[in-house]
Amino acid sequence: MVDKVKKIWMDGGLVEWDEARVHILTHSLHYGVAAFEGVRAYKRADGGTYIFRLREHIDRLFDTCKMALLEPKFTRDEVMVACAELLRVNGMEDGYLRPMVYVGDGAMGIYAPQNESRTSVIAWKWGAYLGEEALKSGIRTKISSFARHHVNISLAKAKMSGQYTNSVLAKREAKFGGYDEAIMLDASGFVSEGTGENLFMVKKGKLLTPDLASSILEGITRDTVMTIAREFGYVVEECRITRDMLWTADEIFLTGTAAEITPVREVDNRTVGAGHRGPITERIQSRFFDIVRGSDEGHPEWLYKV
Numbered sequence: 001m002v003d004k005v006k007k008i009w010m011d012g013g014l015v016e017w018d019e020a021r022v023h024i025l026t027h028s029l030h031y032g033v034a035a036f037e038g039v040r041a042y043k044r045a046d047g048g049t050y051i052f053r054l055r056e057h058i059d060r061l062f063d064t065c066k067m068a069l070l071e072p073k074f075t076r077d078e079v080m081v082a083c084a085e086l087l088r089v090n091g092m093e094d095g096y097l098r099p100m101v102y103v104g105d106g107a108m109g110i111y112a113p114q115n116e117s118r119t120s121v122i123a124w125k126w127g128a129y130l131g132e133e134a135l136k137s138g139i140r141t142k143i144s145s146f147a148r149h150h151v152n153i154s155l156a157k158a159k160m161s162g163q164y165t166n167s168v169l170a171k172r173e174a175k176f177g178g179y180d181e182a183i184m185l186d187a188s189g190f191v192s193e194g195t196g197e198n199l200f201m202v203k204k205g206k207l208l209t210p211d212l213a214s215s216i217l218e219g220i221t222r223d224t225v226m227t228i229a230r231e232f233g234y235v236v237e238e239c240r241i242t243r244d245m246l247w248t249a250d251e252i253f254l255t256g257t258a259a260e261i262t263p264v265r266e267v268d269n270r271t272v273g274a275g276h277r278g279p280i281t282e283r284i285q286s287r288f289f290d291i292v293r294g295s296d297e298g299h300p301e302w303l304y305k306v
């Protein structure tokens with residue numbers, strides 16, 4: 001259960017948590033065209049609260065709107081200011097932010113161009129997405145029977161709500177099978193990503209991650225990890241990955257705003273590496289947490305002060 005906070009930002013104003021309602025005819029609820037983001041804010045060692053890579057998240061929100069032909073009524077800067085304001089009014093030193101642009105009620109039917117575009121931001125407290133223990137010990141995964149969307153069937157680069165039925169089905173299948181997370185292949189059978197995370201594998205000291213044409217969401221944590229890894233001197237390659245490459249990988253980890261950097265200790269009942277968080281995963285994870293909530297000043301451009 002999400003713990004209530006005081007306010008939610010809706011269409012330019014702050015409303016009480018319990019009053020943040022939409023009509024049942026809300027178009028996006030029926031047809032799934034809504035752009036959204038997941039963003040984290042962290043309390044850092046200096047005592048301040050910083051939203052991690054807010055600009056990039058809001059840029060992706062607006063890119064999703066563009067791809068889905070949604071027209072936000074607010075500017076990027078206004079949505080960014082709303083995110084910070086929401087954390088302040090709710091007295092939150094850290095938390096998760098969910099900006100969303102969606103189609104309101106009015107006409108029904110697939111084509112309803114007159115329906116108003118609406119924008120909201122929700123904030124809530126969210127701990128480790130796959131559990132605190134998972135960050136240390138890693139998770140058990142299974143290749144899903146559900147493939148990621150083919151690029152001509154949906155918009156792999158958009159973070160659009162209706163597409164997440166694919167993730168929900170894959171996640172449920174994995175959980176019902178006793179696993180923690182699903183890994184999805186693309187429609188050609190190459191490794192794509194998790195249900196809400198990008199994937200990295202390590203082989204002989206080199207990092208590999210599915211390329212942008214592998215039906216992945218272009219993750220902001222993925223970009224963060226590629227930057228950190230290259231700063232450490234590792235070679236990072238964006239390429240096609242097959243499932244048997246995963247089975248013989250030295251290390252695997254998933255990245256995402258919610259999942260942060262979560263090691264994978266098993267794929268399809270095959271142990272990954274030594275069966276626990278590998279040394280390269282740990283090194284990158286540790287730098288990541290130092291940047292987001294420690295005192296590492298390496299990337300001030302990634303931090304938006306609340």
Ligand SMILES: Cc1ncc(COP(=O)(O)O)c(C=O)c1O
Nearest residue numbers: 196197198217219220221256257
């Ligand atoms: C399907 C999917 N892939 C990857 C990611 C990771 O993206 P990011 O690191 O920008 O949160 C997410 C989370 O937004 C996601 O939903």
